[in-house]
Amino acid sequence: MDKFKVLVSSFSFGKISNEPENLLKRNKCELVYDRGPFSDDELARIIGDYFAIIAGEDEIGLQTLRKANKLRIIAKHGIGLDKINIPEATKRRIVVTRALGANEETVADYTFALILGIARGLVPASISLGKGLWEGPKYTGIEIYEKVLGIVGLGSIGKKVAKRARGFGMEVLYYDVVRSEHFERKWSVKFVDLQTLVQLSDFVTVHVPLIPSTENLIGYNQLQKMKRTAYLINTARGSIVNEDDLYRALEKGLLAGAAIDTYSKEPPEKNFPLFTLPNVLATPHIGGYTVEASMRTGMIVAEEIIRVAKGDSPQFSVNWEEIQAKGN
Structure with missing residues (x-):
């Protein structure tokens, strides 16, 4: 045969x-x-x-x-x-x-690796120490305990992220085109619209698929409404977040920083603008590995x-x- x-x-x-x-x-x-x-x-x-x-x-x-x-x-x-x-x-x-x-558990874990990494400045602190410097106070971060996590897309991965967030003592908001009322009650998470989510969250994490209706879902209109102390996390697909708008918002200080693992073009160009910003934690699409x-x-x-x-x-x-x- x-x-x-x-x-x-x-x-x-x-x-x-x-x-x-x-x-x-x-x-x-x-x-x-x-x-x-x-x-x-x-x-x-x-x-x-x-x-x-x-x-x-x-x-x-x-x-x-x-x-x-x-x-x-x-x-x-x-x-x-x-x-x-x-x-x-x-x-x-x-x-x-x-x-x-x-890879649902893996990506949910990695989402929190990025949240903790950017909240505590782990990468720049490690680089500094490798250069022989001892600058502990320079990398004073923030706790995630009792902070508000906004989840954009409460699918399988989004739900696993929410469960982890509750374990960290975070308040959880979510936006999705479909409500998950049983999950809301069981895990004490709250459904809100997208604009409310970006306004109230200390961390916004993206977990929707890339389809026509989600392309550029997060753009300048949403980014400018975020807290100046807030962080954006993207482990979904790069084109869900408008990268030009994100660069502009970060450069203007409209949010504190971003941790990104996915890009609209992979690999990105070597002179990719977001890589030049000190408040960006970027990784080469390893969230599922x-x-x-x-x-x-x-x-x-x-x-x-x-x-x-x-x-x-x-x-x-x-x-x-x-x-x-x-x-x-």
Whole structure:
């Protein structure tokens, strides 16, 4: 029997453990490693013979899908699908899956790493000490105890952030297009509109997906309403926060600082303006990277490809039901 040819373009798949790779190989999959991320044009030139792609931050658009004559599944090694043309994939009966739930705990943890890191000036203090300086009082920070945390998007990750915040003794506000009244009562969190959230919060943390309605959701109008002592945290998607507006607001002192892990273009240009500001804590989109999350993500990806190869229903597809409803 012919093997199922799988393109591995994700730069992180298989880096932590070979168990997902071995699972695929045991199930008649031939893995070809060609690490991305690729543009749509680049991927279109190599996609032709593959049954599956394990995608990272690749752009999978119309050019690629037109050339993907044998492709049956796009398995995202992560959860963000904003770079995949899902309607076109669905039209061509190509299943799109993601590793839903694999990194929720990891990203929630990392959100608090950024909150604590920027509140206490951990990075500049460490750099200062490495230079042989002893400047403790210079890095006097603020407590997060009894501060107000505003969560933009109370989905799975947002809820986990809220639980951690309550453990730190923080007051929690949230904004979402859908209320979670049971969660509000159980965890003593309060639903407010977005403008109220940015006005009242000491820390604003973003946890919504990037879709047309959330692009530039946080812009100058919201930033100028924040407390001058407040901080913005973004571990979601870079384009949810207008980066030019954020730079302008930080430069004017309209908020105290920002901790960002995601960017509208990744990697950003070397002269990216936000990197020049002393009140910005920036990291290279590592919020989802832990040993545990990488292992879970890899296994979900492998299992989804195997399900589709066997003709079974994938567990974490965003378009399987629509494909089945359209029939052959």
